[in-house]
Structures are given as structure tokens and as C-alpha cells.
Amino acid sequence: MANALSLVAVLLCVASYGALSSARTFTVGDDQGWMSGIDYTDWTSGKTFAVGDKLLFSYRSQEHTVTEVSKSGYYTCSGSGALSDDTSGWTVVTLTGPGTRYFICNVTGLCSSGMKLAVTVAESGGGTVPSGASGGAPTPGVGSAVVVVATGVLIKLALF
Numbered sequence: 001m002a003n004a005l006s007l008v009a010v011l012l013c014v015a016s017y018g019a020l021s022s023a024r025t026f027t028v029g030d031d032q033g034w035m036s037g038i039d040y041t042d043w044t045s046g047k048t049f050a051v052g053d054k055l056l057f058s059y060r061s062q063e064h065t066v067t068e069v070s071k072s073g074y075y076t077c078s079g080s081g082a083l084s085d086d087t088s089g090w091t092v093v094t095l096t097g098p099g100t101r102y103f104i105c106n107v108t109g110l111c112s113s114g115m116k117l118a119v120t121v122a123e124s125g126g127g128t129v130p131s132g133a134s135g136g137a138p139t140p141g142v143g144s145a146v147v148v149v150a151t152g153v154l155i156k157l158a159l160f
């Protein structure tokens with residue numbers, strides 16, 4: 001039984017890994033990174049962000065900030081009451097739930113000149129999968145199939 005259980009554990013890990021690996025990391029601004037002079041609204045258009053995806057802000061440390069703010073902070077370019085703040089040059093933010101997250105550069109004048117980003121994360125589940133999306137949907141199926149196989153192995157081994 002111990003062998004069967006550890007096999008199941010391994011298979012479940014594989015299944016979990018499969019599910020996790022479907023999360024993506026978006027480099028904000030792509031090759032240009034997090035800097036002034038980029039329209040980040042433009043950058044987000046056409047992209048779909050899902051729970052578990054990550055945002056990577058790459059910039060020169062201390063020259064910019066990645067400051068997470070409220071919706072009003074985003075629209076007024078105010079970093080007061082910021083939810084988080086980083087100047088390290090390499091800021092990774094995990095999109096942990098559905099909703100809109102707001103980020104600004106809190107260096108004077110930069111947010112108001114456009115260095116701001118709003119990212120909307122879709123609700124997980126129905127209605128959020130864009131039409132024709134073939135990337136995200138199959139992965140949970142594969143995971144489930146592995147779990148089914150694992151369960152079958154457990155049952156078989158338990159019988160002998």
C-alpha cells in the first residue's frame with residue numbers, strides 16, 4: 001500500500017505541476033519594460049490575465065517604482081495609501097484573484113505622463129475563456145485524467 005500511495009502522490013504532484021505551469025508571466029511593456037513613454041493601456045489590450053498569472057516589472061532600480069494603489073490612486077496618480085511599493089528594479093506581482101489591480105510609478109510626474117498600469121483579472125471559471133482559446137482549457141483536463149489514472153492504479157494495487 002505504501003508504494004501505491006507514494007505513486008499516487010507523485011502522480012498528483014505531476015497533475016498539480018501541469019495545472020501550475022499553465023500560469024503565465026507577463027513582462028510589463030515587453031522588451032521595453034517599465035518606463036516612461038509607454039502606453040500601458042495599449043500594452044494590456046488584447047491580453048487576458050488569469051488568476052495565478054504573474055506580472056514582471058523590469059526597470060532600473062531606484063529610477064522608477066512599482067506602486068500598487070487603489071482605483072482612485074490610479075486615476076489621480078496618488079501613491080498615498082499605497083498597497084505596496086517596490087524600487088528594486090525587478091518586481092514580480094502574482095495575480096492572486098479576480099478583479100482589477102492598479103500600479104503606478106510614484107516618481108513625481110511619471111504617472112501623470114502615463115506610467116501607470118491597470119490589469120483586470122478574469123473570474124476563474126465560465127465566461128472568462130476567450131472564444132477560440134485552446135491554450136488554457138485542455139490543461140485541467142489533462143490534470144483530471146492523471147488523477148483518474150492515479151485512482152485507477154490505487155484501486156488495482158489495493159486489490160492485490
Ligand SMILES: [Cu+2]
Binds near residue numbers: 064106110
Ligand atoms: Cu517611473
